[in-house]
Amino acid sequence: MLRLLRRLEGPQTLGRGPAFWAAFAVVLALAVAYPWFADGYTVGNTAYFFCWVFMALGLCLIWGYGGALSFGQTAFFGLSGYAYGVLTLNVGAAYGFTIAAVVLAVALAAGFAALLGYFLFFGRIGGVFLGIITLSVTLAMERFMAQTAGPDWRIGAARLNGYNGMSGMPPLTVPWFDGDLVLFPDVALYYALLGLLVLTYLGLRILVNARFGNVLVAIRENPERAEMLGYDVRRYQLGAFVIGSALAGLSGTLYTAWGQYITPSSMGLTAAALPVIWVAVGGRGDLTATLVGTLAVLGGFQALTIYGSQYALVVMGLLLVVVVLAAPEGLVVALMRGLARLGRKAPAR
């Protein structure tokens, strides 16, 4: 146990030492305390942002650590969103089944990722081809789901309902002493997601600093050498792909439960671009940077849509270009490195 905790910091994650963890504690305390000061909308909106972060963290693992650019995050997002809908519409929400539905839906996404990833990585498809094929799969799934409007397209009681999307699934519920606790997008859901997010973040930190993460970055840096150190490169890439895709699936179920709605356009071209933007802008090489970057970009673009209207997409596109050119490691990583350099300089040696 202690050994695991020691893996919370290591060469693969920025931010270590007491200063970082103190800052982490402060941020966490603020996150815990802030619903007391904010209105319902703000809290619900933040919870909504949290829904997306898992997908970004998953892509960070696949792309930033594993070096494989997947455009397929939204395919798993959509798949498990629909799975959540189908399961809960058929079984209902009693006895906390929604939690079981989340687990099953994420498992389904992981299973599909394992299948697709087996084909990709064991077929030695890498580099830009991986991106193109994952994108094709995503768009094919969107097109397929878009035409399921007819009444024959149903799984049990759940109609897939084509492009209009599937709705009517229950929100998350937790079994409680006096009846189920419904996690409407409000304070309760916020805390549930915050807890889940912190666990996922810390879990991923342990994972990337452990043996697995070491091998993963080795593969990113030089796959041939990694293989010649006796590692089965395909297996590790597949592992990262499955975990990352499962996280996208988790995002999908949470989003579906949040809005009680899932649509094929969640898998469309623009949707598929979003995780790449979040991760690239924040800094794909580091989990903390991805986490911070994703929240910042989500909030920033929502604000931009409210105030800057139609220029949001232009800014988004240009931001991507500028980041790739000027700060290829990502804005947050650049910022954190800058801070670290300052910190090192301060106690003059």
Add this chain to the structure above:
Amino acid sequence: MVLLDTVFAFLYQLGDAFAFLVLAACGLAVVFGMMGVINLAHGEFIMCGAYVTVATTRAGLPLPLGILAGALVAGAIGMVLERLVIRHLYGRPLDTIVATWGVSLAATQGTLIVLGSSMPGVGTPLGSFTLGSYSYSTYRVVLMLAALAVLAGLYLAFNATRFGTLARATIQVPHMAEALGVDTRKVYALTFGIGAALAGLTGGLYAPTMTIVPTMGTTFIMEAFVTVVVGGADIFLGTAPAALVLGAVRAGLTSWQGQLFGQIGLLVAVILVIRVLPRGISGLILRERA
């Protein structure tokens, strides 16, 4: 006569699908095959060519000149983009994908803001001809011929001109070419420009047959990628046969089961090709690394 009717109808559909795939893919294939760069803004170059063609034609230029103008403008913008963005990303193929995606998003929405949500078209020229019980658009036959002409032109450009020799030398052994005094940067810029100009040409050619909207590039992009992935890096040995096979798959499935199956069939074909010829694609990747 009925048989002839049906055969011609199928050939026409095959040629139509083939032309669309070749024209959609050729610019992408040049840039990818020669430079190893995947250009996700490819569709926006097509859109750019279409806009320029329509604007100049409506301003009074004859359509063929308008199409040429579209190709030239797209090519020029392509070279500017190469200078500003792509050049700094050689050797970082994944970053190039991300950056060109950014360009694509910004270009689509930027066009919407500046030029509005749609533009009046120019109308399809040349009318129609009738054979048996079907009537056909003559212009689409022109498109088929244009696809063949583009393939032939590319073959000549890269095999029979000094630029072509230099380009291939640069791509195969960059430092050798540099040592021989070739300005490799210029070669890359020109190659990217040619790719963009081809995309612009495609946009111009299809402009009279489509609604002119900022998102029109996206209707080409999937087909372009599919063709390039199946065809591989070599434009002549890869793209043309790939377009032929995929065109047959699509025309066959569409006439048999409808448009949805035509589309899904394309994607299944890609996955099958990659499954059957994994060495082909991985061999490609190895060559690209070497």
Add this chain to the structure above:
Amino acid sequence: MTRPRNGSRLTALAAALMLGATGAQAADPIKLGVLEDQSGDFAVATIGKVHGIQLAADEINAAGGIAGRKLELVIYDTQSDNTRYQEFMRRVLQRDKVAVVFAGFSSASREAYRPIVDQLDGFAFYNNQYEGGVCDGHMVVTGAVPEQQFSTLIPWMMEKFGKRVYTIAADYNFGQISAEWVRNIVKENGGEMVGEEFIPLGVSQFSQTIQNIQKAKPDILMTLLVGTAQASYYEQAAAANLKVPMGSSVNVGQGYEHKRFQPPSLANMYVTTNYIEEVDTPESKAFLAKWKAKFPNEPYVNQEAENSYHAVYLYKQMVERANGSTKRADLRKVIAAGDVCVDAPEGRVCIDPKSQHVSHTIYLAKVDEKHKISFPKTWTDIKPYWLGQAGCDLTKKDPMAQYTPSNPPKP
């Protein structure tokens, strides 16, 4: 308190924020949320909807407001993106605390926000022509539905051109459900379906489809195509010299394709719509004059723009008859009376209490070789009858669901 003028959403928003979340007092303005796509794929058809609402709000405020309270608009651009509808629907209901929301263009966007309106007990107007079937007490639909457009159009066309009908439709809910309506109405009128083809969204090449149509030799072609890519069909069909009379419920009235495309690609098309700016009545002309005075650069005033405009007046009447209350329960009592009607630019429109949909005047618009519009026929007071007949009665029960002819309410 200033009401937002064209393009000054920032002021409106800042004002809204300053006002904060206070309870409704008599002097406070009534807040009306507007979520429409002002950018992205759908913007071409929806910018006019925002303008329609602004025009109506201006007129109402100039005439003293609703029950003595000013109408204040809170407008967001939803970017043709379903997730933005979800985000902003929460925002207008939870933060801006609007009394009513006018929202949505695509059916997918409506289905995206509907669970949120239901969950937060909001009240929303969907001012758009659509595939029909929404039976939800939180919604009022002012757009036309298939029974209004097809039960008029198809019998008329079959009488004029013949009984063999071919449908090409976008392969999603709107297209599939509309095609189902076409099928049923053709059968009821003794016609024959000689072909039916569904086109995936985003397809732009139609050579094969054109050939299929030529093979089937229909008398009437119903084109239920949606989106800018599919609109390429008309140009390609015209180039291939395909000249079957076309019928549609979605073209011209919504995307004003006759203005945007090069003639004669839309020649010989017949469309049923509840309003377009060519409608040649004194009411329509007066309306158009007011519109052009306020928005001189408007490319076109389509049926959704008119729906949005008269929807504000329908809402005004409900609130005034509920003695100034904006509570949903009070307003629904007013609707249940069955006589909430206004004289709209298209003619008289009334809310049907069972489905909370609106009756319309339906104009048959014909597009000629030069893309000029004429109106061979007009039907007044066409009711949205299907939902009520099928068993949706919102005065008794609120299922908050969407039904289709093949998936009707369960008794």
Add this chain to the structure above:
Amino acid sequence: MTAILETRGLNKHFGGLHVTNDVDFALRENEVHCLIGPNGAGKSTFFRLLIGEYAPERGQVLYRGEDITALKPFERVRRGLSVKFQVPGIFPGLTVAHNLEIALQHHLEGASLGAEIRRLLAFLNLAESAGERAGTLSHGQKQWLEIGMAISLKPRLLLLDEPTAGMSPAETFATGEMVQALNRDGVAILAIEHDMAFVRQIAQRVTVLHVGRTFAQGSTDEIVANEAVAAIYLGETDAARRTQDA
């Protein structure tokens, strides 16, 4: 003496070009063996066949009597075969110590891992650079780091592809001493090499590869004295001179 690595009738061709042609070769246990030959002799292809990156059209590769022809590279590595590439195969974005950690984590962890990293850094003359990114090292240092990673796996057989390419004479000599030290610990070594001084320093036996075949074999002195070998090298220089003249 038994062979640790053996090839039987190994064939590989690209298109019509036979690059490796019926090569029979045996490497003895605990031997330092150099593979030389003019450019285009098929050395690199042969090397890639040994490590499993290429699959042969015909023939077998045996490691300690086991047929490993169908095994993947990583499976060969796990059996005790380790490789150093011609172009330094390191993880450029990671620190030097981290590079070694990734190689060592197979069989060590915790404190003993740290101790072994420090021991290796000292052995490789890289202790000063432990915290630097491997990509910033000098060329020679990268070569050493890679040798360090290769021997971290505690191999029984080490394959070196031009280990001294780009090194100064002093660095080359130091590398030779490393190789000999490893050999004393019981590691068999097969090196592809151009530098005859280095070959002389380390090799117990030398094999000459020419147009995809084993052309000659013997001690360094025998090979240097072999006129036929000199002829093929001269032929190469002659050919080179002729093209330059043309």
